[in-house]
Amino acid sequence: MIGFSFAWAPRNLPLGRDAAWHFLPWVVALMAYLAALGAIGLIVAQATVRATDASFAETMTLQVPADTSNARLETVLAVLRQTKGIADAHLLAPAETARLLEPWLGPKVPLEQLPIPRLIDVRIDPAAPPDLAALRHQLASVVPDARLDDHRASLGRARSAAGRIEIVLSAVIVVALVLIAMSAVYAVRTGLSIQRASIEVVHLLGAPDIDVARQIAMRYLQLGLSGGAIGAAAATLTVVAVGNPGAFLLVPTNAASAATGLADWRFWAVLTGVALTAGLIAMASAAVTVLRWLARMP
C-alpha cells in the first residue's frame, strides 16, 4: 500500500522556493571546479612521472673528460656497443653539446675554449638492462674519470616534487568535496527551517521518514549534479584556455599532452566523476540531515 513514487514527489512538498535552492548549485559548481582541476592536475602529475620514468629508464649519459683522446673515446664507444643490454651509444658532437649548454651559458660563450666534457648518449634495452657496476668498472679501466649517469638522482628529485604536488592537489580535492557536503547540510537546514510546517504536516499524515528524506535528497541530487556539471564545464573551459594542462606543473610538453588533453578519456572521466560525486555528496548529506531532523519528531 505504501510506496514512493517519483510522480508525486515534486508535488507533495512545496520545495524549491527558498534561497538555498538558488545558491547551492553555484557553491557546488565552484567546489566542483576546484576538485576537477585538482583531479586533472593529479592525473598530469602521475602521467608525467610515469613518462619521465620510462624515458629515463631507457637512457644513460656517459661523461668523458674533455682531454680524452679520440682513441680512448673510440674504445669507450666500442665497450659500450659490445655490452649486453646496450642498444646504442652515440657520441655527441661538440655542436650538439653546445646546444644543450646554451640555455645555461648563453650563446656568446666560446665553448671551444672551455674544458667541456664529451657526452655519450647511451640507449639501453629496458627489457634486459646492462650490469651497471660491471660496466662502470670496465669503463674506468679505459677512462678512469668517466662518469656514467643513469639519471636516478634526477628521477628521484622529479618523483619527490611530483609527490608533494600530488599531496597538495589531493588536499584541494578533499577540501572541495567536504565543502560541498557542508554547503548541502547548511542548505538543507535552511530549507528545513523554512519548510518546517509543510514537512511536519506530511510527517503527521503518516509519510514514512525515508520517503520524505528521499524526496528532498532527490532534489539535492539534482542541485548537486547541476552544480557539478557547471563546475566541470568551467574546468573544461579552463583547460581549453590554458591549452596544455601540463603547464600547471611546468612539465615537458610532450609528457603533459600525453597525460591529459581533450582527447584523453581520463579527462572526461574526471569531469564526469566530479559532477557525479558532487551530486551524490549533496544527496547523501541532505538525506542524513533530513532523517536526523525527522527522527527528533514524535
Added chain:
Amino acid sequence: MVSLKHVGKQYDTGAPILSDVSLTLEAGGFYFLTGASGAGKTTLLRIIHLGELPSRGRLLLFGGATAGLDAPARAGLRRRIGVVFQDLRLIDELSAADNVALPLRIAGAPERRIRDNVAELLAWVGLANRSEAPVGTLSGGQRQRIAIARAIVHRPELLIADEPTGNVDDDVALLLVRVFERINRLGTTVLIATHDIAFAHQFEHRRFHLERGTLSDVSAGSDAAAIE
C-alpha cells in the same frame, strides 16, 4: 479501536494537563469530546494521533500497544487515522485539491483514484469549484472544509477532529457534522473535540467531557464501561 489506560501528560515541572485519563472508543462509534479551552482536549487528541507521547499510562491503537514502536510503524498507524488539526495545517503553496490529496499520495494511491476521491470529497464539503485555488487564497471557513476533506479522503479507520467547526457559522457547522456522520456510516470511528458543549448536545452521540485533566462521560444514558 482506541484505548487509553491511565494516561497522564505533564510538561517538565508544569501542572499536569491530563491527570489519569482512561477511555475506550469502539470501532464504528461517534464521539464528542467537550471541554473548555485549555482543558487538555488537543493534548489528548495529539496523544491518540501519536503526535505526542504520554508522560505515563498506555495507548492502544487498532488493538495494538503503541509504546516502543519505531518510526515506520508509527507512520503506518498515522496513515490509518484522519486528522483535522485545530490550526488546520494546510500547505498554503498547494492547491485545495493537492492539499486534500496528500493522504492518498502519501499512501501511494494511483492518480486516477486520487482524482476521483478528491473531486468527490470537495463536492461533499461544497468546494468543487475551488479545487485549483491555492488554499492560501481561501477564506477561513473554506480552509476548514479543505482540512476536513483531507482528513477523510482516504477513508480512515479513525477520524479525530480538533474544533472542526470553530471557524464556520452554525449552518456550515451542522453540514460538517453531517459529513462526519456520513463517513461514520461508512465505518470510520469519529472523535470530535469541541469547546461548544451546547453544539455537541444537539446530536445523539456519545459525549466525554474533559475538565482539569480529568475525563467524564456526560452522554445521555452514559455507558460507564467507556470510561474505566
